[in-house]
Amino acid sequence: MWELVAILIKIGIVVGISQGAVAYLILVERKIAAWAQDRVGPNRCGPFALLQPLADGAKMLLKEDVIPRYVTKPLYILAPMIAIIAAMIGFAVVPFGPVGPGSPSLFDTTVEFQIAPNVDIGILYVLAIGSLGVYGVILAGWSSNNKYSFLGGLRSSAQIISYEIPLGMSILGMVLISGSLDLNTIINWQDNNVWGIVVQPVGFLIFLISAFAETNRLPFDLPESEQELVGGFHTEYSAMKFGMFFLGEYLHVITVSYLTVVLFLGGWDIPFVLDQTQVGWFIALVKVGVMLAKVSLMIVFIMWVRWTLPRFRYDTLMDLAWKSLIPLALVNLLATAGVVQLWRQSWN
Amino acid sequence: MYTFEIVRAIAVIVLGATGTWLLLPHRHGRVKPAASNLAGAALSLIALILLATLWRAPSNLLNGVFFYAFGIAALAGGVLTVTSRNPIYSALWFAAVVLATSGLFLLSGAQFLAAGTIIVYAGAIIVTFLFVIMLAQREGRATYDRMARSPGRATLTCFLLFWTLLYALISVRSPHSDAAAEGDMQVRLVRASQILQSKQMVPTKGNASVVVRALSPTNKLPEAEPHASALGQHVAGLGGALYTDHLITVELAGSLLFVALIGALMLATPKPPVRPGSSSQPPV
Numbered sequence: 001m002w003e004l005v006a007i008l009i010k011i012g013i014v015v016g017i018s019q020g021a022v023a024y025l026i027l028v029e030r031k032i033a034a035w036a037q038d039r040v041g042p043n044r045c046g047p048f049a050l051l052q053p054l055a056d057g058a059k060m061l062l063k064e065d066v067i068p069r070y071v072t073k074p075l076y077i078l079a080p081m082i083a084i085i086a087a088m089i090g091f092a093v094v095p096f097g098p099v100g101p102g103s104p105s106l107f108d109t110t111v112e113f114q115i116a117p118n119v120d121i122g123i124l125y126v127l128a129i130g131s132l133g134v135y136g137v138i139l140a141g142w143s144s145n146n147k148y149s150f151l152g153g154l155r156s157s158a159q160i161i162s163y164e165i166p167l168g169m170s171i172l173g174m175v176l177i178s179g180s181l182d183l184n185t186i187i188n189w190q191d192n193n194v195w196g197i198v199v200q201p202v203g204f205l206i207f208l209i210s211a212f213a214e215t216n217r218l219p220f221d222l223p224e225s226e227q228e229l230v231g232g233f234h235t236e237y238s239a240m241k242f243g244m245f246f247l248g249e250y251l252h253v254i255t256v257s258y259l260t261v262v263l264f265l266g267g268w269d270i271p272f273v274l275d276q277t278q279v280g281w282f283i284a285l286v287k288v289g290v291m292l293a294k295v296s297l298m299i300v301f302i303m304w305v306r307w308t309l310p311r312f313r314y315d316t317l318m319d320l321a322w323k324s325l326i327p328l329a330l331v332n333l334l335a336t337a338g339v340v341q342l343w344r345q346s347w348n
Numbered sequence: 349m350y351t352f353e354i355v356r357a358i359a360v361i362v363l364g365a366t367g368t369w370l371l372l373p374h375r376h377g378r379v380k381p382a383a384s385n386l387a388g389a390a391l392s393l394i395a396l397i398l399l400a401t402l403w404r405a406p407s408n409l410l411n412g413v414f415f416y417a418f419g420i421a422a423l424a425g426g427v428l429t430v431t432s433r434n435p436i437y438s439a440l441w442f443a444a445v446v447l448a449t450s451g452l453f454l455l456s457g458a459q460f461l462a463a464g465t466i467i468v469y470a471g472a473i474i475v476t477f478l479f480v481i482m483l484a485q486r487e488g489r490a491t492y493d494r495m496a497r498s499p500g501r502a503t504l505t506c507f508l509l510f511w512t513l514l515y516a517l518i519s520v521r522s523p524h525s526d527a528a529a530e531g532d533m534q535v536r537l538v539r540a541s542q543i544l545q546s547k548q549m550v551p552t553k554g555n556a557s558v559v560v561r562a563l564s565p566t567n568k569l570p571e572a573e574p575h576a577s578a579l580g581q582h583v584a585g586l587g588g589a590l591y592t593d594h595l596i597t598v599e600l601a602g603s604l605l606f607v608a609l610i611g612a613l614m615l616a617t618p619k620p621p622v623r624p625g626s627s628s629q630p631p632v
Contacts, residue, residue: 075436075440119459124460134471138482142478160475164471
């Protein structure tokens, strides 16, 4: 019974923090954009525009919610829900800090920094949920009954399906090396040995590129490219329905950053400073903080790239996935498998 | 008791088959009289109610609730997949069926299968279906969408299969509705090692290989309880089972896919048109 309550509390905290973080990420993005373009950016609402997210949120909620008469109503309403739900439930298996033996306890209950600890197929679950997110985009595009939206939806479905393949294969190298699909085991392996980026540099690169494509971020934001498609799949959406797509996109960015940190940047690990044998509340909170710092750096990197690279043309986008990334990921996977097999044979 | 259940099962099959046959669209896509649709709906409803009387309450409440939620969702989604007029909705209901089935997999402790099903079917195949449907069928419906292909034979085959299933279920479950005995029976149906135990089979010269295979450690996948000591065994166990016990099957499936790929390439390659006076022979 108390376990259930603890899980509900944990879900509440994670949902609350991530939603709040999204609001401020939008501010950060606008500030970084301004900085990159030599502008001032938002500076009117409170000190350093810190109240800007509140104003934006209120605007989203209070605006008139327009549902055009020509849309397919059930799907038009369903699409933003799918977008945000698919982005939210991916967090269930993401570790936010140390998990496993030695976790700190509160009122005789062990506190694990993960909503569903020790899910055996952690990374597969994230991929499965991520692959459902495409429904939000493609249904929004179709149900809007608008050529621009429809083209955006079609582009997006092709793009996301294509980039799912290199994304999955780039992760497999790390899975082979650490011998588990469980995200905590992968972090612990990196703590015992070296960070994933050292043993899987090519995998890291492929993962990063595919993750940009999966989150529809520039330079892969073809589904909503303003110059060609007005607003892409969300042209017909207004008020909070548009806000839900927006939220979903930023939640995806957070999830992807967490995954990158967990898989390739050592999770909560700092070499020679933090390791699994240190336990207790203080250490646990430090580890959560370290992980958060790494994730923030990753998010800033994603926003920085937005103002550095121009958008792809559609055929070059597809060429990149099918002619470069997938063969590269296959070669990387084969090489990793071979090396892992040889290593195990010679050491055991 | 037993004969009564059999009689009820036969009634379910006969009424259900007649009702479904009456409900199916016309063979040539013509409009059927409303009276036949009504009669079909009534007969199917009676069959469903009779089927419900064969139902017994689950032993484990929480698991049972989720099982019936996912099961009913899957069945309802399946019915809506076939009956939806708009192919887009059909595809979406199919996705719902896949999700509900994954839920059922999760309940039986097959996490890998659940995630794999979602990734492959809901995430890739159905999205591709949607892609094609959205591009291909922008307006109107063709006649072939409104007609049933040999409805009589289809109904007969389906309900014969359903009868086999129902009969097997009724004859297997214990006549006294005892939850423990029923659980025992299910276990015995699932686990090869326990079948051996209950049949008192000892390895002899004739069945030695069968017995050894049933007792091999990689064949005990269903026994990995979700909260027992078997945490972390699912994926490794699945891999072990696939690449030791079922190696030939995996390789065969792989070769089959490869052959299908080559076949698809052969079909898709555009052939140069045969012009009069050219030396090549037209295909026979």
